[in-house]
Every structure is written in structure tokens, then in C-alpha cells.
Amino acid sequence: MKLNLRNPLCFFDIEATGINITHDRIIEIAVIKMMPNGDVLRKSNVLNPGIPIPEETALIHGLRDDDVKDKPSFKEVAKEYARFFEGADLAGFAIQKFDVPILVEEFLRADVEFDYQRKKIIDAQKIFHLMEKRTLTAAYRFYVGKEIKNSHTAEADTQATLEVLLAQVERYDGQTVTDGLNRKLGEIKNDMEVLHKITATDTVDLAGRMIFNQKGEEMFNFGKHKSRLVTEVLKQEPAYYEWMMNGDFPMDTKRKLTEIKLRGFKK
Template sequence: MKLNLKNPIAFFDLEATGTNISTDRIVEISIVKLHPDGSTETMTRRVNPGIPIPLEASLIHGIYDADLVGEPTFKEIARELLQFFGSADLAGFNVLKYDIPLLSEEFHRAGLELPLEKRNLLDAQKIFHLMEKRNLTSAYKFYCGKTLEDAHSAEADTKATMDVFIAQVERYLGEEAEDLQGNKLGAFENDMKKIHELVNSNMVDLAGRFVYNSDGQEIFNFGKHKGKTISQVLKEEPGYYDWMMRGDFPIDTKRKLTQVKLRGFQN
């Protein structure tokens, strides 16, 4: 199908030092510019972020500090990128929450602006979520081929969930499971312990405030210390423990935090 375009569309994706829009930096940008006549132009550039890349980020996108030695900073290629984007609409996957805000921050630090007012912003992830509903009624229809009657009745929802779960085990038996970063987690088996390990592979606390990194260490999954190990933060900023214990965090989260702290005293 040929898209009905009045303006070019610049599909783009970023790799970065992390996911914090304010503090993280771009390490690679790739743009595919689709023109109304159907032709495309591609630009892919590595970028020296000027800060170390955390190991957790490098393990996801495969770009390490040594790979960027001699590469230009974002400021050095900012005008070239602006020229390539031109007046094109912007598109990508999850660009509204991540890529566009991060790109705008980088241009701002370079003393330039990426004008957005007259562009169409096209997010494939938002279309995915809008058109492919992610609720129990949709799952029941998808996996079981049935319409859920009395939705939001506790008993009907519970029975439907059981049917969906059984259908999922049957459907995915033997298939390789991957996380959102594409890391292989293992084959889906008709074994509840194995399913638990697949679904909760990096879970530390129930609320998801802490997760395991690739080295099996508990790290923060929120706030200013996101990506840092709990033990490192408690060593460098002991008062953070007291702040969390006084804060409005779930009991389970506080319990896990205390366990890591006590383990540090034993080592």
C-alpha cells in the first residue's frame, strides 16, 4: 500500500545511555525519510554522548564507550540532522513518550530547536494500543474465540482469565520467549514454575520499583537513581533509605529494600 503523503515522513529511532529524558544522551540515531513519491533516504550516525554509557544500556543496544571514540558529539551534527529532517513529519515506535522528547532535549542543549508545531507526530505504538485492545475481553476473544458475557463481573472475569491462561499455555508451548529488549528468556513450557520465571524474570518487588540487572543485582527502576544498584545508592547516599522508608511506598518494596541493606552489612 502506498501512503497518501503531502509531506515526507521521517521515521527515526534512538539508542541512548538510558531512558531519562533530562539526563541521558543519544549514542546513535537512524532516520529513514519517506518521500511522497515513495523514494527513501537513510541517515544513521553514531554519537559521542560525552558521558559514560552504563553497562545495562550497552547490553541492550550493543554500543560501548570504546565504539564511540572519535565519533562526533550531538552538537557537532545537530545542524546536519535538522537539515535532513527538514519539514518532514516525525514517526516511530514510542516516539511521543521517549524519542521526540529526548531528541528535543539534545537540540536544545546544542542551542537549536526542533520545531514540532507544524509537523504531524505519528506513533506506531499508540496506533497499536488504540487498535489492538489490551484488556480481558479482547484476550478472551483472541485466545478463546469467544465473546465475554458479563464483563467486569468478578466470577465471569475469573473464569475467562482461567480459559485465557490455559489457551496461552497451549498456544505458546515450545516457543521462545523474549523480553521487550529482545533478550531470549527461554522456551515456554507447561510448567508453572518455568512460566513464573519467564513472566517475572527480573522482578525484585511486586510494585516494580526495583528490578534485577543483567548481572543479577537489584537496581532502582524509578527516580533519580534509576539504573543504579541499590547497594551502591545506599552506600553513597545512606539517607535515601530513610526517605523511602518514610515515603508512600508499598510494604513489600520497603521490605525488599531493607533486605538488600541488611545483606550489605553482612558482607
């Protein structure tokens, strides 16, 4: 079976110095780009994060400071990856929670344009959790019937995710997907638009500091203003904007907050 693609689809996986989107850095990235005509392109790099790699994360992916000291920084390869991702949708395992947010942060630091909002994002973990509720290792065992070799390396995990999504589409084709409240989210189809809608989140920014309510309005999702409209807070307490812009928030969050503020001015 092959995926029905209108646009190229980039499966990718990232290993990093930790899980803090703001402070941690990418140390390995691997991308498998599937083209609509069936061609497959691959691109991967081990990177120098520019900060020490904690031993607890090194034990997971096996990369330590000596392994990356002579490698390029993300900034040095950012334009190459921006071109590689250009015009393609994104796919991976748990990429909405970590891989996409930290990738966007790295592009922003490198001052390289990467408009993820124009891309469909297919998260195989979301489909898996909705349908089976487990992890990538279990997903690979369940759908593919094999064990992942070299698990927790970007290349192996990316390849495993590609095979998992192929098996998911084949297994669940035509089946209805419901959420935890038994609300219908759609039907699994070999169509990236459909899969994107099923796995999409209600977050405004990638870190989830702001979310959409049922009316499609942005609300804060943390702190003293949680569940309040962002536009309402910015109007009634302008200093809150400055506090967030000077605070320890991801650049993507600050950018989205600024877009909402500027939109208010235009009105």
C-alpha cells in the first residue's frame, strides 16, 4: 500500500538535549520525504546544540558532547532543512507536542522562515492513541509485527513511524474515530487532509499556552487568566502582554500573542 499524497509528506523525528522547548536544543534530526510520485528522499544530521548534553538524555539517544563537538549547528543547516520541508506536509510520532514546537523555535532563532501553519500535520501517535492507546515501540510491534532496531535514534524512529502510519491507514480505512467524550472526529482515510483534521489540536500556539474555544476564539490556557479570552485580557490589562513578552515563553507563543494584539489594533 502507498499513501495517497497531494503534497510531499515529510516524516521526521528529533532528538534533543531535553524536553524544554524554550531552553533545549536539537542534536539530531532525520527526515524521510515521500513524494506524490512515490519517490523517497532522505536527509539527516547530527548537530552541535551549543549547550552541554545532560547525561540523562545521553543515556536515551547515545549522543554526548564529544560526539557532536565537530558537527554543524542547527543555524548552519537551517536553510537546507527549510528548503527540504518547503511545500511538504509534516508527519511523525508525537510531533505536535515536541518535535514541531522545538523545530519552529530553532528556525526562529536562526531567523529562517518556516510557516508550519500552511502545512497539514499528521501525528501517528494521535491516531494510535485514539485507536489503540500505546507508545511507538508498542505501535510498531502491534502494526508492523516487529521490534524497532536502534530505538531512540532519529533515523530508526522516523522509519518506524512511516511504517506505522502506512499500517494504520490500511487497517482503519473507513473506520469512525471518536474522542474521549464519544464525539465523532471523522473517518480514517488515505487522505492527508482527513488525517490532519482528525489529529489536529485546539492549541493556538505550539506550547499550548493559548487554545481555541468552541467558537474559535483564543483563550489563555494557564495562570490567573486561564479560560479568559486573550483579546479581553489584552484590552483590560495591557501590561500582561509586556509580562509575557519579557517572560520565559517560547518565541512562537510570543509571536502568536503579538499577532492577536495587532489584529485587535486593526479592528
